[in-house]
Amino acid sequence: MPVSCTTNCGRKAILRRPKTGTSLCKECFFDAFETEVHHTITSGKLFYPRQLVAIGASGGKDSTVLAYVMKFLNDKYDYKLNLMLLSIDEGITGYRDDSLNTVKENKNDYQLPLKILSYQNLYGWTMDRVVEEVGKKNNCTFCGVFRRQALERGAVMMGASCIATGHNADDIAETVLMNIMRGDVARLGRCCAAITSSDGALPRVKPLKFCYEKEIVMYAYFRKLKYFSTECVYAPNAYRGHARNFLKELERIRPSVIMDIIHSGENLVFQTGIKTPQQGTCSSCGHVSSQELCQACTLLLSLNEGKAKQGVSKKSHKIRST
Amino acid sequence: MGSDSLKISVHFGGGAEILFDNLKQHDLELPLDNGTWNLKRLIAWIRDNKMKSKQELFVKDDSVRPGILVLVNDTDWDLLGQTEYELCDGDQVHFISTLHGG
Numbered sequence: 001m002p003v004s005c006t007t008n009c010g011r012k013a014i015l016r017r018p019k020t021g022t023s024l025c026k027e028c029f030f031d032a033f034e035t036e037v038h039h040t041i042t043s044g045k046l047f048y049p050r051q052l053v054a055i056g057a058s059g060g061k062d063s064t065v066l067a068y069v070m071k072f073l074n075d076k077y078d079y080k081l082n083l084m085l086l087s088i089d090e091g092i093t094g095y096r097d098d099s100l101n102t103v104k105e106n107k108n109d110y111q112l113p114l115k116i117l118s119y120q121n122l123y124g125w126t127m128d129r130v131v132e133e134v135g136k137k138n139n140c141t142f143c144g145v146f147r148r149q150a151l152e153r154g155a156v157m158m159g160a161s162c163i164a165t166g167h168n169a170d171d172i173a174e175t176v177l178m179n180i181m182r183g184d185v186a187r188l189g190r191c192c193a194a195i196t197s198s199d200g201a202l203p204r205v206k207p208l209k210f211c212y213e214k215e216i217v218m219y220a221y222f223r224k225l226k227y228f229s230t231e232c233v234y235a236p237n238a239y240r241g242h243a244r245n246f247l248k249e250l251e252r253i254r255p256s257v258i259m260d261i262i263h264s265g266e267n268l269v270f271q272t273g274i275k276t277p278q279q280g281t282c283s284s285c286g287h288v289s290s291q292e293l294c295q296a297c298t299l300l301l302s303l304n305e306g307k308a309k310q311g312v313s314k315k316s317h318k319i320r321s322t
Numbered sequence: 323m324g325s326d327s328l329k330i331s332v333h334f335g336g337g338a339e340i341l342f343d344n345l346k347q348h349d350l351e352l353p354l355d356n357g358t359w360n361l362k363r364l365i366a367w368i369r370d371n372k373m374k375s376k377q378e379l380f381v382k383d384d385s386v387r388p389g390i391l392v393l394v395n396d397t398d399w400d401l402l403g404q405t406e407y408e409l410c411d412g413d414q415v416h417f418i419s420t421l422h423g424g
Contacts, residue, residue: 002397003401012397013397014397014398014401015397015398015400015401016398016400016401060422061336061420213420214391214420217336217391217418217420218391218398221335221393221416222396229335229337229419229422230337230340230422231421244389245388248388248389249388251388
């Protein structure tokens with residue numbers, strides 16, 4: 001027996017939203033999804049008029065939906081934003097080369113300018129070579145650090161004043177779990193914000209912050225958006241995989257858990273007397289850093305000196321002040 | 323008109339097709355017997371007949387691995403009773419994986 005759309009519009013429901021438990025038809029689902037992203041943007045004051053925004057685009061499901069929805073909302077609500085696509089080529093054979101073709105299609109479909117930067121050009125190292133040097137356990141650390149800086153540099157080159165990424169609710173909940181599991185107090189305090197910014201670095205925004213991964217995939221499916229869907233070849237060894245598996249099991253039992261974890265992450269209060277790293281600038285490249293050398297320079301130094309394993313040792317993130 | 327098989331089409335997307343020789347669409351004729359053909363049975367049948375390896379990437383216990391979305395005729399299986407949904411002739415079943423980078 002078909003289920004009717006909860007809004008009483010008379011149409012047949014096509015999905016049950018994990019976030020709310022309501023059953024919606026296609027049109028009402030599009031409307032709900034888009035309106036919620038609009039609400040995240042306006043209530044979080046993520047943008048201002050005439051701003052140049054670089055959308056981090058990988059060709060994957062999240063950034064494809066992000067590009068589509070941002071263009072849609074920019075037109076519908078007249079945000080007056082100038083949108084651009086920014087893509088990073090990490091140099092992972094068989095993974096990134098294919099997804100970049102999808103980004104190029106996005107560029108044409110959405111009529112947005114596109115810039116592609118590569119690790120090879122920026123750092124002189126592809127991820128394939130980094131993995132050869134470092135092995136498969138800590139390579140994701142290198143990639144994450146390099147990518148953040150690459151996005152920053154690319155955005156500055158394009159004249160953008162902020163970077164929008166497609167991080168979704170599942171990603172943020174996973175990050176909260178990971179930071180709890182590793183006792184990373186500094187990151188726990190920052191990871192739930194919709195805008196992260198610090199002196200000298202471009203603000204980074206996450207308009208899809210409250211969108212469940214399932215809904216992003218459903219949105220892309222019913223809107224017939226093309227995206228590239230393969231796991232990074234190095235991902236199976238990533239620590240995040242543990243958090244992801246755990247989260248997926250939890251979601252099956254109680255779908256609201258994803259929003260609940262984000263809520264908890266946003267409301268964590270730390271004890272007084274905990275010293276957290278102060279943010280300064282890197283003495284080598286001037287990028288934001290809590291140490292004398294920023295992480296990218298530290299990692300690059302170790303790669304170039306052939307001592308790559310030293311770069312990823314964990315300094316204490318929590319130092320009692322007495 | 324009687325027929326001794328149930329004809330459905332199974333589609334794999336979002337990367338799940340990699341587990342099935344990169345073939346996105348599989349047209350199946352399932353034998354009609356005394357048993358009920360529901361999604362639970364279909365998933366087990368796919369595991370046993372269409373997968374030579376890595377079954378744990380598609381199936382978990384009696385259902386699909388968490389993170390794989392299931393649609394029947396463009397409708398979320400959460401609205402249809404999930405694994406208990408009984409297949410009809412001509413059904414289009416989609417398995418879409420969400421388990422990859424965005």
